[in-house]
Amino acid sequence: MAYKEYDVFVIGTGTAGKNVAKACAKAGQKIAIADNREYGGTCANRGCDPKKVLVGLAEVIDRSHKMLGKGITEMPKVSWEDIQEFKKKFVDKVPAATEDDLKELEIEMYHQSPKFIDENTLSVEGKTIKAKKIVIATGNKPLELNIPGNEHALVSDDFLELKNLPKSMIFIGAGYIGMEFAHIAARMGVKVTMIDMESRPLSNFEEAVVNPLVEVSKDLGIEFITDASVNEIEKLRKNFRVSAKKGNETLEVKAELVFNTAGRVPSIDELDLEKGNVSFTKKGISVNKFLQNPSNKNVFACGDVSDSEGLPLTPLSSQESKVVISHLTEENIKEEAKYPPQPSVVFTLPQIASVGLTEEQAREKGYDVIIEEKTDLNWFNAKRINERHYGYKTIVDKKTDLILGAHIISPEAGEMINLFVMAICGKLTRYDLKKMIFAYPTWGNDIKGMV
Structure with a gap:
């Protein structure tokens, strides 16, 4: 039987998949990549990015409503159709641009979900593919409701x-x-x-x-x-x-x-993983500290589809792809996956954001903690835009004064939580944070009053 051979075959064209494919191609390897949907992945095509464009219009409505009678005399007229047209400027070019980048590096592209035939063999678009290494980066998909209708x-x-x-x-x-x-x-x-x-x-x-x-x-x-x-x-x-x-x-x-x-689940049901001796769980492809599958050492997984410690976040997918790249392209560098504190943001209005431990998690780990919790803050940043819902909860280790967790509700919680990420990763005590001089009046400056 005639078949095609590659050094690396990547399944999935989101952040993680395309990063791996491009890096391996630049290292001189023969690479192929496949996706059963438009190239570019969830975040850019049908996730974080287009959602944030729509959130932008909701922010205008929200701010106008709060400032009605305080400088705004009437609510603005809005058009769903217009914001959808504006959104297209961000998403419509993604698939073609992604394919152009891959083509420039002579990466062969397939537009179907591959299926494993054995540990190093795939079937895709009616072709039989042999690959020395296979990288699964298919992300997540919506959980199917198991109900009538x-x-x-x-x-x-x-x-x-x-x-x-x-x-x-x-x-x-x-x-x-x-x-x-x-x-x-x-x-x-x-x-x-x-x-x-x-x-x-x-x-x-x-x-x-x-x-x-x-x-x-x-x-x-x-x-x-x-x-x-x-x-x-x-x-x-x-x-x-x-x-x-x-x-x-x-x-x-x-x-x-x-x-x-x-909710969302790993997008793996079309791959016939059992035939490839690829172990998996409900959370995704099983991986070790190198993001390598324990049962099929020729398979790696990165991004949302890997059953790792990482949250399903685009920046995390990028980090995991770098670990996989080190194993496929470097002779002496074999990186292990490491997971610093990962922030989560819900882009409601106001936003809520979190990083580090919750109070319950901190106590379960045996920490003696200082808890500070305040809601409905009447601080200047909230007052100037007539925002009633502003608050936080922080968890600090009483023994070391290190910040263990931060949880915020604020119009700019997503930006504020990034400063707490830096503080936790940098092992800053709450007193270190309080000594810093931030620009004022800014939302970032407010975090000094939260610990």
Whole structure:
């Protein structure tokens, strides 16, 4: 049987996959790459970047509403259609630009999901491929709802491509994606209902910052149904009906559109991993400290699809790709994956952000901690834009005065948390932080008052 041979075959063209492919090609290796979707990955095409463009319009609405009567005389007119056209400027060129970059390096491209035939052999586009090393960087995809009528639920990709907004929406799942989209939609006048199995939204975050966000959400008209499991989605003449079980009670909610925002899972089910002797878990491809698969040493995984300590974040994908690159291109440098504190941001309005340990995690690890928690801060940065919801919770080691964790709700929480990342990584004590001179009046300067 005729087959093609490569030094490295990369599956996935997001940040991690394309980084590996390009680095190996520059090292003189024969490389191929494959993707069953448009090239460029989730973040650039249908994730972080286009979402943030839509958030930008919601920020204008939010700021205008808060300053109404304080310099703003009337609310601005907004157009969903116009912001969608503006968003295209950021995403439409990504696939072609990605392919052009790969082509320039003579990387062969495939537009289908490969399947393993054996440990070093793949089938893709009807061709048999032999590769010395195989890198899996396929990312995550929406978790499929295992309920009757699940085909009626749209996913995040669909929200980002909506040509027109409906009058009502239901989000099944109140995590990052659901909450961010709910805030965008509600500020555009959509009636939003959120259903979640947990007792509160964003259960991975500290209640100190989530509770005020829930209050803001309710003020926007967002309705929450918590501790509820969805049983069925039914198509009616005009709307959809979602049935959910809450305790002994069955609830029914109707809306024009239903979105599945219940979470994301590794995108691996099309790969036939068993045939390649590639071990995996529910969290993704199993990896050791070198991001190498334990059962098939010729396979590496990086980015969201790897079952590593890393969070599903684009910057983390980039870091993991560098580790894999060191094993594929360097003779003497074999890097281990290291995971410094990783910040998480939810781009609602206001934002919430977190880095390091929660109070519960710190106590479980045996730390004697100093907890500082304040909400509804009346500090200048919030007052000048009429923001009522500003607060934080910080966790400091009483023995060393090192900062163990920071959790913020603020219009600029995402930027503020980066300073806490630097403080934790740099092993700065709270007193070191307080001694620093920051520009004033800025949000960054406020962190000195939080420890």
